[in-house]
Amino acid sequence: xxxxxxxxxxxxxxxxxxxxxxxxxxxxxxxxxxxxxxxxxxxxxxxxxxxxxxxxxxxxxxxxxxxxxxxxxxxxxxxxxxxxxxxxxxxxxxxxxxxxxxxxxxxxxxxxxxxxxxxxxxxxxxxxxxxxxxxxxxxxxxxxxxxxxxxxxxxxxxxxxxxxxxxxxxxxxxxxxxxxxxxxxxxxxxxxxxxxxxxxxxxxxxxxxxxxxxxxxxxxxxxxxxxxxxxxxxxxxxxxxxxxxxxxxxxxxxxxxxxxxxxxxxxxxxxxxxxxxxxxxxxxxxxxxxxxxxxxxxxxxxxxxxxxxxxxxxxxxxxxxxxxxxxxxxxxxxxxxxxxxxxxxxxxxxxxxxxxxxxxxxxxxxxxxxxxxxxxxxxxxxxxxxxxxxxxxxxxxxxxxxxxxxxxxxxxxxxxxxxxxxxxxxxxxxxxxxxxxxxxxxxxxxxxxxxx
Numbered sequence: 412x413x414x415x416x417x418x419x420x421x422x423x424x425x426x427x428x429x430x431x432x433x434x435x436x437x438x439x440x441x442x443x444x445x446x447x448x449x450x451x452x453x454x455x456x457x458x459x460x461x462x463x464x465x466x467x468x469x470x471x472x473x474x475x476x477x478x479x480x481x482x483x484x485x486x487x488x489x490x491x492x493x494x495x496x497x498x499x500x501x502x503x504x505x506x507x508x509x510x511x512x513x514x515x516x517x518x519x520x521x522x523x524x525x526x527x528x529x530x531x532x533x534x535x536x537x538x539x540x541x542x543x544x545x546x547x548x549x550x551x552x553x554x555x556x557x558x559x560x561x562x563x564x565x566x567x568x569x570x571x572x573x574x575x576x577x578x579x580x581x582x583x584x585x586x587x588x589x590x591x592x593x594x595x596x597x598x599x600x601x602x603x604x605x606x607x608x609x610x611x612x613x614x615x616x617x618x619x620x621x622x623x624x625x626x627x628x629x630x631x632x633x634x635x636x637x638x639x640x641x642x643x644x645x646x647x648x649x650x651x652x653x654x655x656x657x658x659x660x661x662x663x664x665x666x667x668x669x670x671x672x673x674x675x676x677x678x679x680x681x682x683x684x685x686x687x688x689x690x691x692x693x694x695x696x697x698x699x700x701x702x703x704x705x706x707x708x709x710x711x712x713x714x715x716x717x718x719x720x721x722x723x724x725x726x727x728x729x730x731x732x733x734x735x736x737x738x739x740x741x742x743x744x745x746x747x748x749x750x751x752x753x754x755x756x757x758x759x760x761x762x763x764x765x766x767x768x769x770x771x772x773x774x775x776x777x778x779x780x781x782x783x784x785x786x787x788x789x790x791x792x793x794x795x796x797x798x799x800x801x802x803x804x805x806x807x808x809x810x811x812x813x814x815x816x817x818x819x820x821x822x823x824x825x826x827x828x829x830x831x832x833x834x835x836x837x838x839x840x841x842x843x844x845x846x847x848x849x850x851x852x853x854x855x856x857x858x859x860x861x862x863x
Contacts, residue, residue, distance in 0.1 A: 421562035422838035426554030442547035444482035448489035451523025452614025456575035462496035466503035472556040491515035519768035576601035578641035585791035589842030591799030620652035673723035683758030688734035712752035714741035808835030
């Protein structure tokens with residue numbers, strides 16, 4: 412079986428969070444193949460653990476993928492402070508005799524952002540709303556490469572996931588658990604220090620905030636889950652996430668002081684994209700009075716280039732406003748009008764780029780997370796849940812279509828939903844061995860409990 416077929420059959424998607432089906436991404440040739448090991452957001456431990464523990468496998472998979480892409484340059488990019496991880500990767504590269512470079516990045520946010528990383532490594536800026544391939548680069552996360560290694564060497568499908576659990580727990584831990592495991596089981600394994608808590612699935616800047624108790628109970632581990640942050644319900648990040656959009660818009664219309672810090676510190680603006688959040692905020696008061704599509708584009712078109720990294724609202728704005736949420740709102744307004752701003756296909760990074768990087772430790776302090784900083788996960792726990800619920804939509808594109816029914820017996824790794832025909836999609840596999848007890852459009856429930 413060739414590389415793309417093995418990846419497609421295994422259901423491998425971008426493990427770094429986006430979930431783009433990897434067999435589609437790798438249908439290409441590229442000058443640069445970049446392995447993303449930079450752990451974009453604060454507090455996440457997963458990529459570091461994988462680099463320390465599975466460096467040989469990551470390097471072996473990188474060689475395979477780079478060969479497939481016919482890449483002239485293969486680079487593993489990670490932050491320069493990750494000394495143990497860099498040493499492990501260098502040793503694996505030397506052992507394999509691989510032509511792979513290590514790129515040591517600064518300790519800033521968002522170093523692990525795909526487009527920021529491409530610009531840092533290659534010196535080229537990806538076009539607005541474009542892909543790294545537009546400048547001859549392909550980027551894959553280390554977790555994705557580990558999945559490729561397993562698929563190519565052992566024929567394994569993606570049925571389990573590594574993730575870190577941090578925050579209000581006894582100590583940060585790594586967990587290896589089947590896809591579909593309730594996140595509450597992962598949190599309990601980390602021994603939470605609170606009986607009533609909220610959770611951020613992912614990182615503190617771009618992660619999904621769960622404060623509703625039922626939502627927390629129903630949430631499960633998916634292919635893109637890399638981290639869980641356990642926080643008090645009254646933490647700033649939790650209460651801020653609950654602000655209604657109308658309140659956010661009202662605050663923007665009345666309290667913005669036009670300091671333009673949101674623009675000056677915007678990572679996309681600094682790599683050369685046309686995005687000026689302060690101008691979107693300035694024009695928000697007249698949103699309802701603009702009838703001309705041309706004028707609407709001039710006022711709000713920049714919002715289309717927002718990547719929702721959160722720098723503007725979590726770090727830059729001295730008034731505590733939410734330019735990111737306003738940009739997301741205006742993206743919807745642009746879609747409703749059927750408007751698509753022109754793209755700059757050859758953007759160039761601004762000369763002050765390096766001086767406008769956001770130091771990670773300062774960001775952590777601003778987020779109110781300093782109490783959890785500097786604590787690292789050294790232990791990995793294997794979980795074996797009795798029951799899992801495996802969603803059919805764990806990726807960008809159309810949900811997979813079920814090929815199982817209630818009452819079927821499945822083994823861990825068996826195909827239970829097939830990638831949608833003729834669409835961007837990915838296969839879904841059983842997380843545990845057991846009996847299918849429920850199948851719906853959303854997913855399949857598998858019970859590993861013995862009957863009788």
